[in-house]
Amino acid sequence: MNINLKSIVSKLRKAGISPSIVRVQILKYLETNKIHPTVDTIYKKLSSSIPTLSRTSVYNTLNLFAQTNLIKKVYIDDEEMRYDAFVEEHGHFKCSICEKIFDFDVDFSALKISNLENFQITHKDILVFGTCPNCAVKTKKEEVK
Amino acid sequence: MNINLKSIVSKLRKAGISPSIVRVQILKYLETNKIHPTVDTIYKKLSSSIPTLSRTSVYNTLNLFAQTNLIKKVYIDDEEMRYDAFVEEHGHFKCSICEKIFDFDVDFSALKISNLENFQITHKDILVFGTCPNCAVKTKKEEVK
């Protein structure tokens, strides 16, 4: 676990961010729990180890991380913002029942887009919605009842 | 224009929605101006012809339309919700400078997605961000100055 912590610290340093306790803990949480958590989830989880933690700090820290591309903000719907420490190109699936977000692999370069000839593209998002396997099974069981 | 209005009315009737003045005007606006407007844009534009119009009515009407698939809500970022009367499969480009949203054609079926084998998919979104041709030109001119 110490090795992990060291890598977190060096990652922050590389991004030009001084590794305060709050920052290290939040980044560590995101790297360990790749569940696209909300601010509230992070705040509640870390409050036990950092009792003085404030929601504002979580917001500030996440925005700082996003600005330096350490993490990505995931705008997936009109609910709370999600945060993702997995920054490589990938898609997001949101289950409309359990509201969990799942990563999936997708070849962005294979996207055949017309009508955007003179547009400068900075990034792309691929979002998929539906029911995850877990909830699909539960729903079926409900129907049988 | 009357023909257009009649088609709006019949479209509402088909969806099981009684064609009140507010509803007809809002749908007509969306079909005539495919600019993915916000609630505020719609409210301001229609206020001159319907002086008693309220923002709440615009919200209610748009949600009603979305529920019956007459229009689509466009969740593209953390700004105000956008509304789209173009309901066929297509992608959305948002210019980060002028904030305009542009439609583009994209073959959703060609998407090569892995890791979602047992997921039930209801719909997909493809979002692209960057600078539109108009703003790209302006930016270049600025640089020259």
Added chain:
DNA sequence: TTTTAAATTTATATTCATTACAATTATGAT
């Protein structure tokens, strides 16, 4: 046409995620 109930719209208040801001606390260099 009048009546009347239901549907629609409105105005206001409320919610809730997020940000702004000022005060407090912690940190690191001298």
Added chain:
DNA sequence: ATCATAATTGTAATGAATATAAATTTAAAA
């Protein structure tokens, strides 16, 4: 240890969206 700077906190403010109840409109029955 001191001091300036950075980081964090708590509270207030913002703003989009919704809830609610009152007012208005509509449409059907009498």
